[in-house]
Amino acid sequence: MYEAFFGLEHPPFQISPDPAFLYPSAVHEEALRHLRYSLNHFKGTCLVTGPVGSGKTTICRQIIWELDPESVDHVLVVNPRLSEQELLAHILTDLGEAVESWEGLAWQVQRVILDRHAAGRHVVILVDEAQVMPNESLEVLRLLTNLETQDAKLVQVVLFAQPEFETRLAQDPALLPLRHRILVQCRLAPFKYDETMSYIRHRVAVAGGDGQRVCFSAMAGRAIHRWSEGVPRLINHLCDKALMSAYVRQDREIKLRDARRARQDVGALL
Ligand SMILES: Nc1ncnc2c1ncn2[C@@H]1O[C@H](COP(=O)(O)OP(=O)(O)OP(=O)(O)O)[C@@H](O)[C@H]1O
Ligand SMILES: [Mg+2]
Incomplete structure (x- = not known):
């Protein structure tokens, strides 16, 4: 809506996890490096945890985008509340295979x-x-990682989860065997102040804008960081609304008053 006014080609602060907008903060970059290494060396099971809205799905999509379709087949489970049988059927379907029989899955x-x-x-x-994901289905995944040659796994599993999953892994004895298989573990975290500022500039630049035509004042930036606590999804909500507020005022500089207006509009999310 406000894109033309700010000289943007795309909306910069959508909440879809689009890897085209990926900003390599220290923790996101580290997670990607670990996942790339692990996948390239067939290491087995990886776990990425992070609070709500911190970028897990974005990292997941980026990694899928990087997989070499010439040598890798991937299965993506986005709704893992699946029974063992449903999970196995999903794996087959994603691999392009028809289920032969429910008993022999x-x-x-x-x-x-x-x-x-x-x-x-x-x-x-x-x-x-x-x-x-229920324990029984996690166990199915673990058993699949038993398929291996002398030096490499035939199946690699990458889990993306909210932080409470770490507690579940640590406390539930049924998940101990899975815990032992997790060789790579990364934790995403909210941005620090400088990262929030670079993140905002990065998304504006990817959307086709420049610092002249879209400029967040220092006070607006600080307020957005404080209210979002550095969580990317909340930063997006606040920046989107703040841009709208500045657009309504026909001002290319996003000021503290726009950030305040955004905070009111975003309301219950903060
Ligand atoms: N490093 C990043 N670079 C660019 N955008 C990011 C980054 N991290 C998060 N985002 C953006 O923040 C929003 C939330 O990210 P995402 O959906 O990946 O979070 P999540 O951790 O999967 O959240 P949830 O726990 O709710 O599933 C998306 O708009 C995404 O594009
Ligand atoms: Mg997600």
Whole structure:
């Protein structure tokens, strides 16, 4: 709506997890480096945790985008409240296979993975919102990671979850075997003040803008950081509303009063 006024080609602060806008903060970059290393070296199971709105799904999408389709088949589970059978069926479907029989699902998945390996391909299973996956289905994933050659896993699992999943892993004895398999663990965290400012500039630049035509005053920036507590999704909500407020005033500088207006509009989210 306000894009043309600010000289933007795209809306800069949408809340969809679009990797095109990925800002490599220290923790996001570190998570990506660990995941790339682990996936390139067939290391097995990885876990990325982070508070609500901190960028887990964005990292997940970025990693999928980076996977080499010539050698990797991936399965994405976005709604992991699945029974064991449903999970196995989902894996087959995502791998482009028709379910042969409900009773023989586990065997079929195993066979498909071994066939893919024989054809020089390997399988990556990514689970977003893993904190809601039942223990039995997590156990199915763990058992799949048992498929291995002497030096590499045939299936790699990447779990993305909210921080309480770490507590569940630590306290539930049924999940101990899975905990032992997690070789790479990364924690996303909200941005520090400087990162919030760079993040805002980064998203504006990716949306086609420049510092002259879209400029957040220092006070507006500080307020947005404080109210969002550095959580990217909340920064997006506040910046979007603040841009709208400045647009209504026909001012290219986003001022503290716009940030305040944004805070009112965002209201209950903060
Ligand atoms: N490093 C980043 N670079 C660019 N945008 C980001 C980054 N981290 C988060 N975002 C943005 O913040 C918003 C929330 O990110 P995302 O949906 O990935 O968070 P999440 O951790 O998966 O949240 P939830 O716990 O609710 O699933 C999205 O608009 C996303 O684009
Ligand atoms: Mg998410």
